[in-house]
Amino acid sequence: MAPRVVIVGPPGAGKTTVGGLVARRLGVGFRDTDVDIERTAGKPIGDIFIEDGEPAFRALERDAVAAGLAEHDGVLALGGGAVGSEDNRKLLAGHLVVFLDVGLADAVARVGLNRDRPLLLESPRAQLKRLLDERRPLYLDVAVVTVDTGGRTPDEIADEVARHA
Numbered sequence: 001m002a003p004r005v006v007i008v009g010p011p012g013a014g015k016t017t018v019g020g021l022v023a024r025r026l027g028v029g030f031r032d033t034d035v036d037i038e039r040t041a042g043k044p045i046g047d048i049f050i051e052d053g054e055p056a057f058r059a060l061e062r063d064a065v066a067a068g069l070a071e072h073d074g075v076l077a078l079g080g081g082a083v084g085s086e087d088n089r090k091l092l093a094g095h096l097v098v099f100l101d102v103g104l105a106d107a108v109a110r111v112g113l114n115r116d117r118p119l120l121l122e123s124p125r126a127q128l129k130r131l132l133d134e135r136r137p138l139y140l141d142v143a144v145v146t147v148d149t150g151g152r153t154p155d156e157i158a159d160e161v162a163r164h165a
């Protein structure tokens, strides 16, 4: 069993929003590793970062990615930082991985003031710039398809992603 589509991209790319819409179009289930991690830990991601630290979060994330890839046959969205793990990148080989690309201005507009993202609590614009710069090569490395989300609605993006699935 393998997911029909795996969605990667930075915070604000729209992985959760678009992923759900793609699943509806394909008539399959939607799974999000961030949700799986919160269920396993029994607390929000922000609390995991604060109480247990980022390395503990990344370990839970590796387990969630491995489980999602092995168990889920629908649309799977990964957390924004999942591609930072070489283990995760190796596991993604052979899957239909779609990179939702987003520019800095759009990413800031979409998530800059949201308090749920622990890595963006301070200087969200500077943090997002750093994350986008550092991770772009990793997203491109794992992606089979890259979809530009700039100036497009989630429905338009979901139509394009679904065409590839």
Ligand SMILES: Nc1ncnc2c1ncn2[C@@H]1O[C@H](COP(=O)(O)OP(=O)(O)OP(=O)(O)O)[C@@H](O)[C@H]1O
Pocket: 009, 010, 011, 012, 013, 014, 015, 016, 017, 018, 034, 079, 080, 110, 111, 117, 149, 152, 153, 154, 157
């Ligand atoms: N194409 C788009 N145009 C405008 N707003 C969008 C678009 N895609 C997503 N959004 C909005 O941006 C915000 C972030 O979207 P979403 O939570 O889906 O991102 P994400 O990639 O899952 O982020 P994270 O990595 O933090 O989980 C939401 O408020 C969503 O409604």
Ligand SMILES: O=C(O)C1=C[C@@H](O)[C@@H](O)[C@H](O)C1
Pocket: 010, 011, 034, 045, 078, 079, 080, 081, 082, 116, 117, 118, 119, 131
């Ligand atoms: O970009 C990141 O490193 C993160 C993105 C979110 O999806 C969550 O996985 C968490 O907030 C970390």
Ligand SMILES: [Mg+2]
Pocket: 015, 016, 017, 032, 034, 077
């Ligand atoms: Mg999300």
